[in-house]
Amino acid sequence: MSAKKITMRVTRYRPEQEDAPTEQAYELEFPDDWVVLDALNYIKDDVDGTLTFRWSCRMGICGSCGMMVNGEPKLTCAAFLRDYYPAEIRVEPLQYFPIIRDLVIDMTDFLHKLKAITPWIVRDEEKPLAEGEYLQTPAQLADYKQFSMCINCMLCYSACPVYGHEPEFIGPAAIALAHRYNLDSRDEGQEARQQVIASSEGIWDCTLVGECTEVCPKRVDPAMAIQRTKVATTTEWAKSMLMPWGKQ
Amino acid sequence: MDVPKHDVLIVGGGGAGLRAAIAAVEADEHITVGVVSKVYPMRSHTVSAEGGTAAAVREDNTDSHAYDTIKGSDFLADQDAVEIFVKESIDEVIQLEHWGCPWSRDPDGLMSVRTFGGMSVDRTLFCSDKTGFHMLHTLYQTALKYDRIAWYDEWFVTSLLKDDGKICGVTALNVRSGAIDAIPAKAVILCTGGAGKLFAFTTNASIKTGDGMALTYRAGGPLKDMEFVQYHPTGLPGTGILITEASRSEGGHMINREGDRYLSAYTPERMELGPRDMLSRAFIQEMRANRVFEGPYGEYVHLDIRHLGEELIMERLPFVRELATEYVGIDPVYEPIPVRPVVHYMMGGIHTDANAKTPVDGLYAAGEAACVSMNGANRLGSNSLSEIIVFGARSGKAAVEYASEQEFPEANTLSQMAQAEKKRIEEQFLKPRNGNERVATIRRDLQLAMEQGAGIYRTEEEMKTACEAIRKLLKRYEQVEVDDKSSVFNTDLIAALELGYMLDVAEALAHSALLREESRGSHAREDFTTRDDERFLQHSLAYQTPEGPRIEYLPVSITRWQPEERKY
Ligand SMILES: Cc1cc2nc3c(=O)[nH]c(=O)nc-3n(C[C@H](O)[C@H](O)[C@H](O)COP(=O)(O)OP(=O)(O)OC[C@H]3O[C@@H](n4cnc5c(N)ncnc54)[C@H](O)[C@@H]3O)c2cc1C
Ligand code: SF4
Ligand code: FES
Numbered sequence: 001m002s003a004k005k006i007t008m009r010v011t012r013y014r015p016e017q018e019d020a021p022t023e024q025a026y027e028l029e030f031p032d033d034w035v036v037l038d039a040l041n042y043i044k045d046d047v048d049g050t051l052t053f054r055w056s057c058r059m060g061i062c063g064s065c066g067m068m069v070n071g072e073p074k075l076t077c078a079a080f081l082r083d084y085y086p087a088e089i090r091v092e093p094l095q096y097f098p099i100i101r102d103l104v105i106d107m108t109d110f111l112h113k114l115k116a117i118t119p120w121i122v123r124d125e126e127k128p129l130a131e132g133e134y135l136q137t138p139a140q141l142a143d144y145k146q147f148s149m150c151i152n153c154m155l156c157y158s159a160c161p162v163y164g165h166e167p168e169f170i171g172p173a174a175i176a177l178a179h180r181y182n183l184d185s186r187d188e189g190q191e192a193r194q195q196v197i198a199s200s201e202g203i204w205d206c207t208l209v210g211e212c213t214e215v216c217p218k219r220v221d222p223a224m225a226i227q228r229t230k231v232a233t234t235t236e237w238a239k240s241m242l243m244p245w246g247k248q
Numbered sequence: 249m250d251v252p253k254h255d256v257l258i259v260g261g262g263g264a265g266l267r268a269a270i271a272a273v274e275a276d277e278h279i280t281v282g283v284v285s286k287v288y289p290m291r292s293h294t295v296s297a298e299g300g301t302a303a304a305v306r307e308d309n310t311d312s313h314a315y316d317t318i319k320g321s322d323f324l325a326d327q328d329a330v331e332i333f334v335k336e337s338i339d340e341v342i343q344l345e346h347w348g349c350p351w352s353r354d355p356d357g358l359m360s361v362r363t364f365g366g367m368s369v370d371r372t373l374f375c376s377d378k379t380g381f382h383m384l385h386t387l388y389q390t391a392l393k394y395d396r397i398a399w400y401d402e403w404f405v406t407s408l409l410k411d412d413g414k415i416c417g418v419t420a421l422n423v424r425s426g427a428i429d430a431i432p433a434k435a436v437i438l439c440t441g442g443a444g445k446l447f448a449f450t451t452n453a454s455i456k457t458g459d460g461m462a463l464t465y466r467a468g469g470p471l472k473d474m475e476f477v478q479y480h481p482t483g484l485p486g487t488g489i490l491i492t493e494a495s496r497s498e499g500g501h502m503i504n505r506e507g508d509r510y511l512s513a514y515t516p517e518r519m520e521l522g523p524r525d526m527l528s529r530a531f532i533q534e535m536r537a538n539r540v541f542e543g544p545y546g547e548y549v550h551l552d553i554r555h556l557g558e559e560l561i562m563e564r565l566p567f568v569r570e571l572a573t574e575y576v577g578i579d580p581v582y583e584p585i586p587v588r589p590v591v592h593y594m595m596g597g598i599h600t601d602a603n604a605k606t607p608v609d610g611l612y613a614a615g616e617a618a619c620v621s622m623n624g625a626n627r628l629g630s631n632s633l634s635e636i637i638v639f640g641a642r643s644g645k646a647a648v649e650y651a652s653e654q655e656f657p658e659a660n661t662l663s664q665m666a667q668a669e670k671k672r673i674e675e676q677f678l679k680p681r682n683g684n685e686r687v688a689t690i691r692r693d694l695q696l697a698m699e700q701g702a703g704i705y706r707t708e709e710e711m712k713t714a715c716e717a718i719r720k721l722l723k724r725y726e727q728v729e730v731d732d733k734s735s736v737f738n739t740d741l742i743a744a745l746e747l748g749y750m751l752d753v754a755e756a757l758a759h760s761a762l763l764r765e766e767s768r769g770s771h772a773r774e775d776f777t778t779r780d781d782e783r784f785l786q787h788s789l790a791y792q793t794p795e796g797p798r799i800e801y802l803p804v805s806i807t808r809w810q811p812e813e814r815k816y
Pocket of ligand 1: 262
């Protein structure tokens with residue numbers, strides 16, 4: 001395997017010593033099978049231990065390593081250097097999130113949003129364990145399975161123009177997760193979730209351009225979830241306005 | 249001190265820790281529980297588990313599951329613990345189903361099961377091939393509904409606090425701010441996962457550095473059966489990314505360079521579904537006989553799933569296809585996947601009883617960090633995901649019961665201890681000290697020593713060399729200098745602290761291995777090639793002393809199954 005040379009321009013931000021993010025360039029040689037994350041680890045281990053970023057699984061499933069690579073939100077453990085070579089690579093923290101340090105963003109807001117949509121099974125009554133599982137056919141599973149594949153990498157937020165100017169927007173992944181539970185044959189919590197989403201700032205600004213779906217590394221299709229939720233919300237809303245007695 | 253205190257504090261937000269947290273809040277409506285995790289809980293390595301979760305649901309019986317587990321363990325598992333495990337795993341997987349886990353289903357709507365290595369009937373539930381991912385997210389999302397669980401996300405535990413011989417909390421580094429505080433608790437449960445990062449070539453994430461094991465060891469608790477390290481037979485060369493055993497459950501073949509399904513010479517009855525220790529040794533034998541392929545990342549064999557067809561692969565093994573395509577550029581629908589054995593799982597860990605209690609008062613442990621022991625000398629695939637929920641839940645209940653009889657520790661004592669810990673870390677790492685060692689260099693040397701001394705086959709000489717190498721590395725570690733002296737999100741400091749944990753765990757492991765003069769399960773010695781029940785039907789217990797580990801032994805609990813020869 002031949003080694004090639006590439007330049008990486010990486011965002012640096014050390015809140016204890018500077019007011020605003022800057023950029024630092026590193027030149028490095030890389031074997032053909034290195035991903036951006038391997039390069040960052042090489043820098044951290046052998047060149048500059050102060051470079052700061054999150055990662056864990058290195059197999060595209062833990063959701064920690066999302067960053068902007070040449071302006072696009074990417075999982076850096078799945079972004080191969082060879083695909084950018086010979087051009088320079090710009091690595092920045094996920095956009096629209098506050099930066100804590102270097103490539104590490106603040107995800108507290110995302111976690112609040114996740115919790116806000118009641119991401120658990122809601123039922124009036126739970127059957128005892130001794131009676132076994134709830135039956136769910138493969139077709140019923142398929143109804144929501146895709147929307148349960150979200151790894152919380154937040155790439156879709158960084159791609160979302162609405163979130164970019166309206167940080168209150170509950171956002172693609174949270175809506176996809178709400179949709180996942182709403183579609184689950186075991187769940188009865190749709191109403192509460194629908195209300196949270198319908199009252200979320202920004203949802204009506206979403207023009208369904210689908211950037212979120214495009215960047216999603218796990219094919220969750222949040223755009224579809226948003227669209228279906230909007231339709232459901234408007235019909236629910238219409239129903240409740242026209243026939244208030246029909247609800248309950 | 250502005251950090252609140254908790255009746256029960258759980259270190260670890262993986263499957264075991266989250267299950268423990270839910271069990272604890274459900275056991276007593278008056279208590280609060282803290283979950284401390286060095287990464288956001290859904291990043292924990294349970295997320296990467298692929299193949300499935302064993303439980304004797306459907307037309308199965310618990311005795312058969314128990315026997316398979318015990319035989320798989322090469323008779324080193326404690327049979328009373330295994331009996332508890334096989335019974336409780338059934339309710340635990342159903343509980344997860346009630347919480348929304350998207351288990352794959354049969355046409356009639358029941359949860360599907362697939363076959364797995366060393367299991368004599370189909371009893372492994374699965375969510376296609378992202379089982380751990382779905383279990384973890386289900387547990388995390390369910391746990392969010394309890395307001396009595398407090399989340400310490402991205403807090404790194406640096407030590408256990410003890411008062412009057414009892415554990416009374418932990419000290420932790422708030423990664424975001426850099427502050428080091430005590431978190432007081434009446435009981436602590438360690439659910440910190442495994443230690444695969446002791447080895448360079450592993451399926452484990454960067455976070456699996458054996459922290460909880462080292463914390464216990466330093467607090468005077470023993471580490472049990474540390475010599476047993478599971479090599480998984482099918483990792484991708486180079487990265488070590490796992491290709492799940494489910495690819496063999498679904499019918500995949502292992503093929504050598506001659507084009508043979510070579511396992512017929514090793515596990516003729518079970519073929520590709522023999523236990524992992526035997527399959528990994530078979531690879532080495534094939535390698536020695538020159539029947540493997542050579543590649544840029546060492547020798548490999550082929551895992552061929554082409555005959556399963558695209559439809560089944562997409563339904564049952566989509567992640568395998570995704571991983572092989574992304575990372576080695578091979579689409580397994582059309583080409584065989586190159587694979588080689590890779591370090592995967594620690595059978596050993598913190599010594600606990602079946603209630604997850606350690607010998608240190610107030611300290612509990614569950615999940616891969618713990619050793620109950622139900623895995624003995626070799627874990628069967630898919631037993632770990634059920635182990636983390638069964639013993640996670642048990643640890644939560646047991647800790648609550650214990651905590652109900654305890655008082656909170658004195659605030660003063662604790663803040664003094666926190667001050668002392670802060671000082672230790674500052675002096676050792678954050679003050680400039682002209683150290684001449686880098687974290688990454690020592691880590692690489694450690695991984696090399698482990699690979700050479702604690703591999704699939706072991707000899708006295710190699711293990712002795714490893715023990716000596718680790719001692720030297722411990723000395724060099726005293727000279728370690730981190731580049732980063734700042735407070736906010738200092739991952740350089742965390743890596744240094746993790747390396748300290750790894751060195752301690754490695755030393756316990758290497759010494760336990762050296763003293764076990766027999767071959768059992770994953771511990772295969774070229775100088776003692778057979779199992780020796782006379783001397784070693786016992787668990788090893790490693791205690792830390794200034795001179796190095798002291799190893800003691802503890803008899804195995806045998807209830808109904810006498811040791812017999814292990815054949816597949
Ligand atoms: C690739 C792969 C595939 C697998 N597939 C299967 C399978 O199909 N079936 C099966 O049964 N088993 C499988 N296993 C094994 C199984 O997944 C693990 O043994 C199990 O998930 C471990 O869970 P845990 O909760 O004990 O630990 P983890 O999920 O590893 O969680 C550990 C937690 O501890 C926290 N922590 C650690 N140290 C500290 C510290 N110092 N301070 C604060 N927090 C800390 C971490 O943040 C994390 O939250 C697989 C393992 C791997 C690696
Ligand atoms: S929907 Fe896709 S892009 Fe968005 S957080 Fe989930 S996995 Fe990431
Ligand atoms: S490191 Fe886990 S998704 Fe990239």
